[in-house]
Amino acid sequence: MDIPYTVSPRLDTGLWNAKLGIWLFLASEVMLFGALFSTYILLRVHAPESGVLMWPKGSDYLNIPIGTFNTAVLITSSITVILGWASLVMKNLTKFRWYMGATILCGLIFLGVKAYEYNEKFHHYGIFLKGGTVVTGHLVSEAEDHAMLIPDAKGDHHSEPKRFERSEIVRISCFGPKYSPFFAIYFTLTGLHAIHVIGGMIVNAYLWGPGTRMWATQPARFTNRVEVAGLFWHFVDLVWIFLFPVLYLL
Amino acid sequence: MEATVQDLHHTKETAHHEVHHELPFWRKYIFATDHKMIGLQYLFTGLIFLLFGFCLMMLMRWQLAYPGRPLPVIGGIIGDIFGKDDMPGGIMSSDFYNSLGAMHGTIMVFLGIVPLAFGAFGNFVVPLQIGAVDMAFPKVNAASYWALFLGGVTMFASFFLPGGAARAGWTSYSPLAEFDPTMGQTMWLIGMVFLITSSLLGAVNFITTIIQLRVKGLTWMRLPFFVWAQFVTGFLLLLAFPPLEAAGIMQLMDRVADTSFFLPDGLVVSNQLMNTKYSGGGSPLLWQHLFWFLGHPEVYVLILPGMGIVCEIIACNTRKPIWGYKPLVFSVLSVGVLSFVVWAHHMYMTGMGQKISIFFQTTTVLISVPSMIILTALIISLWGGSIRFNTPMCFALAFLPMFGIGGLTGLPLAFNAIDLYLHDTYYIIAHFHYVVVQGTIFALFAGIYYWYPKATGRIMNEFWGKVHFWGSFVCMNAIFIPMFLQGMSGVSRRWWDGGATYEFARPVINSNIHISHAAWALALFQIPFIINFFWSIRNGKKVSDNPWDATTLEWAAPSPPPHGNFTRPMEVFRGPYEYSVPGHPTDFTLQHEPDPPLKKI
Numbered sequence: 001m002d003i004p005y006t007v008s009p010r011l012d013t014g015l016w017n018a019k020l021g022i023w024l025f026l027a028s029e030v031m032l033f034g035a036l037f038s039t040y041i042l043l044r045v046h047a048p049e050s051g052v053l054m055w056p057k058g059s060d061y062l063n064i065p066i067g068t069f070n071t072a073v074l075i076t077s078s079i080t081v082i083l084g085w086a087s088l089v090m091k092n093l094t095k096f097r098w099y100m101g102a103t104i105l106c107g108l109i110f111l112g113v114k115a116y117e118y119n120e121k122f123h124h125y126g127i128f129l130k131g132g133t134v135v136t137g138h139l140v141s142e143a144e145d146h147a148m149l150i151p152d153a154k155g156d157h158h159s160e161p162k163r164f165e166r167s168e169i170v171r172i173s174c175f176g177p178k179y180s181p182f183f184a185i186y187f188t189l190t191g192l193h194a195i196h197v198i199g200g201m202i203v204n205a206y207l208w209g210p211g212t213r214m215w216a217t218q219p220a221r222f223t224n225r226v227e228v229a230g231l232f233w234h235f236v237d238l239v240w241i242f243l244f245p246v247l248y249l250l
Numbered sequence: 251m252e253a254t255v256q257d258l259h260h261t262k263e264t265a266h267h268e269v270h271h272e273l274p275f276w277r278k279y280i281f282a283t284d285h286k287m288i289g290l291q292y293l294f295t296g297l298i299f300l301l302f303g304f305c306l307m308m309l310m311r312w313q314l315a316y317p318g319r320p321l322p323v324i325g326g327i328i329g330d331i332f333g334k335d336d337m338p339g340g341i342m343s344s345d346f347y348n349s350l351g352a353m354h355g356t357i358m359v360f361l362g363i364v365p366l367a368f369g370a371f372g373n374f375v376v377p378l379q380i381g382a383v384d385m386a387f388p389k390v391n392a393a394s395y396w397a398l399f400l401g402g403v404t405m406f407a408s409f410f411l412p413g414g415a416a417r418a419g420w421t422s423y424s425p426l427a428e429f430d431p432t433m434g435q436t437m438w439l440i441g442m443v444f445l446i447t448s449s450l451l452g453a454v455n456f457i458t459t460i461i462q463l464r465v466k467g468l469t470w471m472r473l474p475f476f477v478w479a480q481f482v483t484g485f486l487l488l489l490a491f492p493p494l495e496a497a498g499i500m501q502l503m504d505r506v507a508d509t510s511f512f513l514p515d516g517l518v519v520s521n522q523l524m525n526t527k528y529s530g531g532g533s534p535l536l537w538q539h540l541f542w543f544l545g546h547p548e549v550y551v552l553i554l555p556g557m558g559i560v561c562e563i564i565a566c567n568t569r570k571p572i573w574g575y576k577p578l579v580f581s582v583l584s585v586g587v588l589s590f591v592v593w594a595h596h597m598y599m600t601g602m603g604q605k606i607s608i609f610f611q612t613t614t615v616l617i618s619v620p621s622m623i624i625l626t627a628l629i630i631s632l633w634g635g636s637i638r639f640n641t642p643m644c645f646a647l648a649f650l651p652m653f654g655i656g657g658l659t660g661l662p663l664a665f666n667a668i669d670l671y672l673h674d675t676y677y678i679i680a681h682f683h684y685v686v687v688q689g690t691i692f693a694l695f696a697g698i699y700y701w702y703p704k705a706t707g708r709i710m711n712e713f714w715g716k717v718h719f720w721g722s723f724v725c726m727n728a729i730f731i732p733m734f735l736q737g738m739s740g741v742s743r744r745w746w747d748g749g750a751t752y753e754f755a756r757p758v759i760n761s762n763i764h765i766s767h768a769a770w771a772l773a774l775f776q777i778p779f780i781i782n783f784f785w786s787i788r789n790g791k792k793v794s795d796n797p798w799d800a801t802t803l804e805w806a807a808p809s810p811p812p813h814g815n816f817t818r819p820m821e822v823f824r825g826p827y828e829y830s831v832p833g834h835p836t837d838f839t840l841q842h843e844p845d846p847p848l849k850k851i
Contacts, residue, residue, distance in 0.1 A: 003384055005462050017386040017462050024454045028488045035496035035540055039511065042536055053515060053531040171526050177507045181531040184509035188500060 007221045022228045026235050029196075033239055036189050040246065043181045052134050056182055058248040061175065063117065067248040070113050071240065077106030078237045081204070081230045088223040093215055096226070100208040103233065107201040114194055121175040121183070125149060128170040135164070139172070147172055186247055193243060196236045203229045283388035284813055288395050289374030290705065293698075295395075296366035299402060300691075301776075303357035306350045308769055313342045314748035315766035332409055344746045348417035349434065351744075353405070355420025356438065359548065360445045361402050363686065366694050367555035368449070368487065369398065372456055372480045375701060378804035378811060379474050381465030381820035381842075386458040394451035401444030408437035419744075421545070424512030424537040428504050429519050439502045446495045453488040456480055465803075467822035471579070472841070474802045474826040475572065478579050479558030482586035483551050490547035490590065497540035504532075512537045535600055542593035550589045552686050553653070554582060556693030557624055560646045563700050564628055566800040567643040568635025569837050571827040574627040581620035581627075588617040598669045607666045614664035621657055625650065641715030645696035648723055649689055656684030659734065674744065677737025680730045688726050695722075695779070702783075703797045707809040708790030714778040721775030728768035732761035799838045802826050806842055 009016050047055040058064075084099030125139040127149055137159065140148035145166045151159045173179045177187040207226055214222040272278070282288055309328065312321050318341060321328065325340025336346035377385055385391045408415040413432025416422065427435050460481045464473070473481075500511040508527060515530030516523070524530075565572045572578065594602065594610040629650055637643065659681045662668045672678065695718070703709045736758045741749045748762045749755030796805040803822070807815050820842050828839040 003382075003386060003388070003463070010462055013461055015462065017458055020461060021387060021390075021454050021458045024457055024488060025450075028450055028453070028492050031489050032492035032496055035493035035543075036500075039496070039500065039536060039540075042533060043511070043531065046533055047531060048515075053529070173529070177503060177509045178529060180529045181510065184503065184507075184511055184529075184532075187507075188503055188509075188511075192499065 018228050022231050040185045062248045071244050073106050073110050074237045077103045081233050085226045124175045200233045200236050283392050285373050285377050285385045292365045292369030300362035306354045310350050311766035311769045315763045317747035317750050347746045349415045353415045363552050381803045382463035383814045387455050394448045397444050397448035401441045404441035408434050424534050439498045442498050446491045449487045453484040456484040465820045472825050475561040476558035479554040483554045486547040486551050490544045493540045494544035542596045546593040547589045556690040559693045559697040560649045563642050563646040565827040567638045569829045570635045573631040581623040584620040598666050599673045642696045642700035644719045645692045649692045652688030675737035676733040676741050680733035703793050709793045710786045711782050714782045718779040725768045725772035801838050
């Protein structure tokens with residue numbers, strides 16, 4: 001006895017099972033990211049008007065051109081994944097492979113760029129001083145009693161390493177999650193998003209590679225699988241469409 | 251997909267006749283995809299954790315009744331198992347007591363009741379009641395169970411780590427939970443991520459199954475109420491759990507990556523300013539909001555399946571249709587929607603602001619209306635029925651007043667002013683245990699006795715069932731009634747010595763001893779159930795496919811139902827509770843029974 005409506009839709013609901021399933025799953029994903037976006041709003045509203053904990057502008061720390069490039073990459077991948085599905089509907093497996101391959105490639109480019117951005121942050125430091133100020137730059141050395149830092153250059157002026165005594169330092173942190181609430185939510189949101197990108201790419205890669213075996217026996221069902229994977233991929237893109245302005249532009 | 255591929259093989263190999271080959275042991279019993287086997291896996295896992303969580307509480311009850319006295323006989327053994335520091339000289343340490351309390355709550359809620367009410371009964375009964383061959387996604391179903399299993403193992407293992415299991419309460423409030431240096435809290439968070447994933451996969455599966463796989467003729471208003479309850483429960487799990495997952499990820503970040511999502515600026519811990527390690531700028535209230543955004547719908551996740559079970563059993567054992575089927579359905583839907591906007595009534599004490607308190611006070615009073623409509627409809631259903639007092643019915647009947655007490659004692663807590671006084675006292679403990687223990691767990695027992703013949707083809711022993719029922723009924727009330735009084739005297743639920751060092755607790759402190767003895771007696775009365783459960787698998791009385799003369803579709807399948815559930819295609823012609831229909835030869839009309847052809851006059 002087979003489970004019905006795996007391929008063709010049920011008449012009164014107009015849906016096949018997996019399509020309903022993925023939409024329900026996406027609803028829960030909306031709640032997951034919704035909670036994190038709410039956290040972002042709460043932390044930002046909560047932040048003081050001045051001082052080291054003041055909420056920064058995204059562009060103070062993040063590179064807008066790089067973010068824009070990554071946005072374009074993901075939007076492109078959304079187009080290719082739907083073209084891949086359309087190729088299957090038109091019974092063209094070869095074209096599907098090209099488009100799905102392009103989708104996976106876009107995912108790889110996105111992750112590569114993200115890794116570059118992350119890496120930069122982990123090599124940039126801030127020293128929080130007792131007076132309530134912070135000096136940012138590149139950490140040269142850190143010892144028991146002092147730290148050496150090349151402060152970020154202002155204009156053309158080239159900076160020399162500067163010495164900070166331990167007695168005047170509150171804490172030293174790279175621009176990692178612990179630097180400030182902004183970076184905490186930045187890394188949590190983009191990290192969770194990156195995990196979703198990786199998850200989507202694994203599914204897409206399966207459908208691009210070994211998954212195509214199903215095309216020979218059950219083409220309609222394989223097309224449905226690609227549609228479901230595509231819906232998830234669109235959702236991942238959509239999250240980024242929200243992340244980019246919220247974190248980089250505002 | 252599996253079935254299709256298998257069928258393809260069948261057609262290739264045995265072109266002429268269908269061969270039903272047996273699956274190997276590990277596919278049939280371990281990595282099963284059949285909804286009935288997964289339901290039973292959930293049942294056993296849930297029952298084991300329920301017993302384990304109860305054992306933790308029985309240990310705590312010793313400390314509460316006789317604070318500072320060494321635990322006789324088993325004190326040393328407990329120390330050997332959990333670590334010598336936990337029970338030095340057989341006396342419970344305060345850290346160990348806190349661990350037991352936190353893990354009792356976590357295990358009972360997330361590993362006991364949810365797997366039983368949603369996982370076990372939902373999996374076993376829902377596809378049968380809607381006439382489906384299986385769940386919509388059998389592999390996702392198996393994945394859901396194994397995620398729960400991993401979560402359970404993680405939680406259980408955390409007891410044996412240095413420092414023991416989580417001890418910041420089942421609510422894991424920040425910042426307390428974040429400055430616990432042991433691994434227990436981190437393990438708790440990782441375990442929760444597994445448990446949430448499990449519920450999520452289950453919820454997607456249940457909702458899809460109920461929407462898509464109803465057989466022909468089974469329209470929405472012909473669904474048994476139990477299916478409606480599971481449907482709403484599915485949505486609660488689907489939408490309320492992810493925010494806790496987000497909160498869990500953030501607390502994990504706070505603990506592992508030194509972020510400060512939940513740590514404010516200028517926090518002082520043990521006379522030390524924490525700003526050398528943390529940036530600050532977070533909010534402890536944020537954790538509470540996200541936690542209770544799950545936490546309150548979770549309460550309805552615990553109770554709604556219980557209401558569903560009770561409704562089935564009451565309709566069957568009063569031999570008459572349920573009173574007000576449509577109000578029941580619309581009430582359960584309203585409860586589902588409203589349960590998303592009541593969460594902050596757990597947070598009146600936090601000083602989040604008068605206006606917010608008033609909003610949540612209003613919604614909380616509102617949600618009691620549909621809940622009480624459900625209870626009232628079930629009580630009115632008894633009117634004029636020919637009641638059969640078998641074991642499942644006894645448990646179902648006891649559910650009504652017990653849930654009533656639980657619900658009504660919750661009403662004062664909805665009001666800000668009263669809650670400020672009662673918050674975190676034993677009154678709260680008594681209130682929600684009336685809902686979840688005498689309410690849901692009674693319903694679960696009722697369900698086990700009721701559907702046992704469907705799963706095994708045999709019936710559980712009636713006499714020992716009654717012993718189990720009356721013993722549990724008396725003991726549970728003996729445990730929780732004194733707690734109301736203790737709570738109203740102001741005894742806090744968090745005290746390790748049960749209030750021995752507090753002057754104002756003196757008039758009610760003796761109750762601790764009575765409560766503890768009642769709790770241990772309750773454990774004794776579970777022994778007949780455990781023996782009855784296992785003994786009846788082989789030795790119970792054999793019964794027909796429909797031993798209770800019930801009307802819903804699961805009784806149209808053979809007992810136990812084979813793979814694929816039904817021996818012939820099903821079609822439904824009527825509503826779920828057509829009992830004592832005038833003119834019908836029997837006092838029950840099964841849903842798939844077609845109307846007789848009209849006689850010519």
